[in-house]
Amino acid sequence: MSVYAALGLTPIINAKGPSTRVSGGLLSPAVTAAMAEAASLCVDMADLQAAASAVIARHTGAEAGIVTSGAAAGLLLGAAACLARLDPARMARLPDATGMPHEIIVVRSQRNAYDHAVRAAGARLVEVGLPDRYSGAGIRDAELWEIATAITPATAAILYVLTPRSQPSLAEVVELAHQHRLPVLVDAAAQLPPVANLRALPATGADLIAFSGGKAINGPQGSGILCGRRDLIMSAILQNLDLDLDWPSWNPPPTLIDKQRLPGLPTHGIGRSAKIGKETIVGLLTALELFAAESDASRAARHQQILDQLRQLAPELPFTLRPGPVPLLLLAAANARQALVELQNGHPAIHLDPGALDQGLLRINPTCLRPEDLPLLAARLQAIVIPS
Numbered sequence: 001m002s003v004y005a006a007l008g009l010t011p012i013i014n015a016k017g018p019s020t021r022v023s024g025g026l027l028s029p030a031v032t033a034a035m036a037e038a039a040s041l042c043v044d045m046a047d048l049q050a051a052a053s054a055v056i057a058r059h060t061g062a063e064a065g066i067v068t069s070g071a072a073a074g075l076l077l078g079a080a081a082c083l084a085r086l087d088p089a090r091m092a093r094l095p096d097a098t099g100m101p102h103e104i105i106v107v108r109s110q111r112n113a114y115d116h117a118v119r120a121a122g123a124r125l126v127e128v129g130l131p132d133r134y135s136g137a138g139i140r141d142a143e144l145w146e147i148a149t150a151i152t153p154a155t156a157a158i159l160y161v162l163t164p165r166s167q168p169s170l171a172e173v174v175e176l177a178h179q180h181r182l183p184v185l186v187d188a189a190a191q192l193p194p195v196a197n198l199r200a201l202p203a204t205g206a207d208l209i210a211f212s213g214g215k216a217i218n219g220p221q222g223s224g225i226l227c228g229r230r231d232l233i234m235s236a237i238l239q240n241l242d243l244d245l246d247w248p249s250w251n252p253p254p255t256l257i258d259k260q261r262l263p264g265l266p267t268h269g270i271g272r273s274a275k276i277g278k279e280t281i282v283g284l285l286t287a288l289e290l291f292a293a294e295s296d297a298s299r300a301a302r303h304q305q306i307l308d309q310l311r312q313l314a315p316e317l318p319f320t321l322r323p324g325p326v327p328l329l330l331l332a333a334a335n336a337r338q339a340l341v342e343l344q345n346g347h348p349a350i351h352l353d354p355g356a357l358d359q360g361l362l363r364i365n366p367t368c369l370r371p372e373d374l375p376l377l378a379a380r381l382q383a384i385v386i387p388s
């Protein structure tokens, strides 16, 4: 009996993609094998994260990096690093940020539910810009001068949520921040692929970048990467590790944690509740190697093949293809919302991407579809969807 059957669960058909609520993606056998092996032996967690840092640095060009329990955890740890820096007393105090710069500036249109993680560290978000897109008259988003005039002695960092449309550009924001000796914390959770972003984002000079490991990297569902400046990564890992030890016996790996720079040993920090296990770290690193070794064209071609098979199995349905790093099938439906719900309530449940429902479009994401899912998916779509 499968582990899920033993729990009374029927696995779903996931045409939504690697979203958290539908359990992320499907791990390759090499990743699950590495995780099983990692789980069978114990290591020092600081040493493991130092080894991870070397692998992440090799793939990103960043000075350092750690594996986190998701991009959101990376934002929490990154914000905590920007607030506390290398001061153990500040680390101990967070999320109480009294007496330290703790404002993090963010463009108003970039606010989103994930910035809860930044606020959880103790930061107060200061919004700038007026995205006046809905009035009919508006053409603007935030401009650089608006960020510049919001900088005060209370500013700790700038948060930048990266999408292909984010304004002002990351390069401009980094330049401005560095003129003021402020770090930029980038939420790049879903900005892979293109695989080139692994290197392109650190190359902008951005100080801390959070990637999700459970999305396109195809790592463990609860994994992510935080990479960037060595001192900030050191602060982040200090606020994440179990530090229930004493100063004389503490011998951290110097490539990740420079003990000389600390006046004493911090206690468990704000990020202790974003703990990550050894299996997850090893699984993420294995997935990262595989992700970095594959070209975007090869990855897209694999996904395209799944979509082509689905089209062949449902020839009556008027799919259109949306090419991209992750190609998608779009299906204009007269009953888009009802069809989505009906598919979800069926047995097994089928989850589609609801991202374009407001345009009457059902979207099929190939990333988490297995070839054996396709006949049933095709049959259910043909039975339920009324093309428009």
Ligand SMILES: *Cc1c(COP(=O)(O)O)cnc(C)c1O
Pocket (backbone or CB within 6 Å): 020, 069, 070, 071, 072, 073, 114, 161, 187, 189, 190, 211, 212, 213, 214, 223, 224
């Ligand atoms: C998915 C996502 C996150 C959270 O990533 P996790 O790895 O699930 O923690 C944060 N920010 C954005 C913009 C995302 O798309």
